[in-house]
Amino acid sequence: xxxxxxxxxxxxxxxxxxxxxxxxxxxxxxxxxxxxxxxxxxxxxxxxxxxxxxxxxxxxxxxxxxxxxxxxxxxxxxxxxxxxxxxxxxxxxxxxxxxxxxxxxxxxxxxxxxxxxxxxxxxxxxxxxxxxxxxxxxxxxxxxxxxxxxxxxxxxxxxxxxxxxxxxxxxxxxxxxxxxxxxxxxxxxxxxxxxxxxxxxxxxxxxxxxxxxxxxxxxxxxxxxxxxxxxxxxxxxxxxxxxxxxxxxxxxxxxxxxxxxxxxxxxxxxxxxxxxxxxxxxxxxxxxxxxxxxxxxxxxxxxxxxxxxxxxxxxxxxxxxxxxxxxxxxxxxxxxxxxxxxxxxxxxxxxxxxxxxxxxxxxxxxxxxxxxxxxxxxxxxxx
Amino acid sequence: xxxxxxxxxxxxxxxxxxxxxxxxxxxxxxxxxxxxxxxxxxxxxxxxxxxxxxxxxxxxxxxxxxxxxxxxxxxxxxxxxxxxxxxxxxxxxxxxxxxxxxxxxxxxxxxxxxxxxxxxxxxxxxxxxxxxxxxxxxxxxxxxxxxxxxxxxxxxxxxxxxxxxxxxxxxxxxxxxxxxxxxxxxxxxxxxxxxxxxxxxxxxxxxxxxxxxxxxxxxxxxxxxxxxx
Numbered sequence: 001x002x003x004x005x006x007x008x009x010x011x012x013x014x015x016x017x018x019x020x021x022x023x024x025x026x027x028x029x030x031x032x033x034x035x036x037x038x039x040x041x042x043x044x045x046x047x048x049x050x051x052x053x054x055x056x057x058x059x060x061x062x063x064x065x066x067x068x069x070x071x072x073x074x075x076x077x078x079x080x081x082x083x084x085x086x087x088x089x090x091x092x093x094x095x096x097x098x099x100x101x102x103x104x105x106x107x108x109x110x111x112x113x114x115x116x117x118x119x120x121x122x123x124x125x126x127x128x129x130x131x132x133x134x135x136x137x138x139x140x141x142x143x144x145x146x147x148x149x150x151x152x153x154x155x156x157x158x159x160x161x162x163x164x165x166x167x168x169x170x171x172x173x174x175x176x177x178x179x180x181x182x183x184x185x186x187x188x189x190x191x192x193x194x195x196x197x198x199x200x201x202x203x204x205x206x207x208x209x210x211x212x213x214x215x216x217x218x219x220x221x222x223x224x225x226x227x228x229x230x231x232x233x234x235x236x237x238x239x240x241x242x243x244x245x246x247x248x249x250x251x252x253x254x255x256x257x258x259x260x261x262x263x264x265x266x267x268x269x270x271x272x273x274x275x276x277x278x279x280x281x282x283x284x285x286x287x288x289x290x291x292x293x294x295x296x297x298x299x300x301x302x303x304x305x306x307x308x309x310x311x312x313x314x315x316x317x318x319x320x321x322x323x324x325x326x327x328x329x330x331x332x333x334x335x336x337x338x339x340x341x342x343x344x345x346x347x348x349x350x351x352x353x354x355x356x357x358x359x360x361x362x363x364x365x366x367x368x369x370x371x372x373x374x375x376x377x378x379x380x381x382x383x
Numbered sequence: 384x385x386x387x388x389x390x391x392x393x394x395x396x397x398x399x400x401x402x403x404x405x406x407x408x409x410x411x412x413x414x415x416x417x418x419x420x421x422x423x424x425x426x427x428x429x430x431x432x433x434x435x436x437x438x439x440x441x442x443x444x445x446x447x448x449x450x451x452x453x454x455x456x457x458x459x460x461x462x463x464x465x466x467x468x469x470x471x472x473x474x475x476x477x478x479x480x481x482x483x484x485x486x487x488x489x490x491x492x493x494x495x496x497x498x499x500x501x502x503x504x505x506x507x508x509x510x511x512x513x514x515x516x517x518x519x520x521x522x523x524x525x526x527x528x529x530x531x532x533x534x535x536x537x538x539x540x541x542x543x544x545x546x547x548x549x550x551x552x553x554x555x556x557x558x559x560x561x562x563x564x565x566x567x568x569x570x571x572x573x574x575x576x577x578x579x580x581x582x583x584x585x586x587x588x589x590x591x592x593x594x595x596x597x598x599x600x601x602x603x604x605x606x607x608x609x610x611x612x
Contacts, residue, residue, distance in 0.1 A: 003501075005487075009487070121411065293539075294472075295467075296463040296464070375440070
């Protein structure tokens with residue numbers, strides 16, 4: 001403890017350099033923690049998905065629809081207990097920049113199969129009873145100030161739905177549990193969209209509830225077999241795989257964001273290491289004097305490494321604090337593409353751990369240089 | 384009673400595979416309580432001899448015994464511990480740590496001891512009192528004159544009550560008045576506190592304060608003078 005004061009005094013020697021080093025570590029930790037939070041957000045859907053739900057889509061791509069006449073055949077597949085379907089709507093709320101996801105769903109079965117969507121019984125009934133009713137996530141409601149009873153008008157985004165605007169009545173503000181459903185979306189009656197659709201009776205994907213998750217592969221294969229060699233061949237997979245493939249549409253996000261985070265951390269490591277080495281070079285005489293006074297090389301190592309560690313941990317705290325402030329739904333809306341992102345405790349701990357690692361690695365070489373300094377040579381350098 | 388015994392000490396440095404001799408079979412004995420002045424032209428080996436006595440350099444050959452310890456055979460770690468207990472070193476350029484106050488500079492060697500904070504404070508205030516700077520505890524080196532800086536450096540050297548005080552041209556960077564004050568202080572430490580001092584100097588006035596003088600030339604001892612016994 002008695003050396004802590006010495007470390008603090010040394011760190012304050014060049015305030016500007018210490019500040020810049022702390023900030024560079026802070027930025028690295030901030031970026032790392034933020035990117036991890038975004039990655040977690042992308043993966044949350046897959047992580048929180050149900051093992052008893054399988055999703056059927058067109059084998060070619062999710063953007064192509066298929067007839068709702070498939071529903072009966074899927075429902076009759078052995079192992080399937082329940083069925084629902086949904087479609088991407090792509091409407092525009094006032095301005096294309098106000099992006100959020102809207103889904104046309106078969107409401108009764110969808111709410112039955114997705115207990116993660118939490119509504120009060122009154123809200124649920126009001127939604128089911130109103131053909132032009134919709135429900136919005138509490139995150140989305142917070143962003144745009146939607147309240148129960150409000151009217152929302154969406155311009156048509158996909159030409160298949162004609163040119164006339166769609167008016168909706170907000171019948172409920174839903175909350176969520178788990179990561180399978182995000183709270184930044186809007187859900188409404190599939191029939192309402194279908195009435196105006198040029199191509200009637202089409203849907204984007206089916207979700208089937210299966211009785212035994214161990215039989216997911218067999219049930220999926222049986223469903224796809226039913227539509228093999230038809231104009232609407234299907235691809236059925238677990239909800240987790242479906243969510244992952246949805247994320248994969250953006251490219252290899254994990255690799256991209258992971259690479260950026262690693263690159264930032266490595267470059268910060270070099271910056272911090274170089275700064276520490278520069279600081280040691282400037283203090284060559286002082287270190288030699290301390291060695292002359294009897295400071296063992298181990299203590300010198302500890303003092304220099306401790307200084308690097310101190311700056312790095314300080315940077316880590318600033319970085320994590322900044323990430324905690326910035327990475328929250330209020331500041332970073334995700335537009336429904338990914339579930340709400342927030343900084344998890346594990347990301348904060350990892351960020352701080354990273355700052356410790358940067359501090360240890362950056363201080364290693366300068367501290368070793370200082371500990372191995374030949375006293376006489378160092379004193380002669382200035383004498 | 385001899386405190387320092389050097390026997391056939393030789394020191395040479397290697398530069399580009401060439402041996403450069405600095406000290407050649409130097410043997411000296413210094414009694415406890417002596418104030419030894421080391422004189423000689425530049426390159427005569429007097430600073431090297433002082434470094435060997437301080438245990439911050441090692442002889443190529445020969446034996447250096449200080450008190451009961453043969454320091455040339457100590458490991459680096461043991462030597463650091465020995466220096467902390469037995470050596471007080473005064474540099475020509477003071478070498479105070481600029482970010483530490485006078486108090487903290489003097490306290491520095493005590494951080495290596497098991498003394499409590501209060502005990503360290505007592506020792507530091509005593510040392511600063513001896514050098515006459517008890518009222519400058521919170522001053523940083525940049526706020527002190529050269530003479531005051533050197534007196535703080537002397538306080539740092541004596542704060543652990545070392546066996547041996549080594550001074551490498553302690554007045555070399557000072558004006559005549561400050562140099563006189565520093566020399567008077569060293570003489571007082573020798574006479575009043577019975578400290579054994581070895582001082583390297585070019586200055587004949589400084590040398591006059593020593594009780595014994597050794598003259599080195601080209602790494603060998605050429606003359607030994609007793610000025611006071």
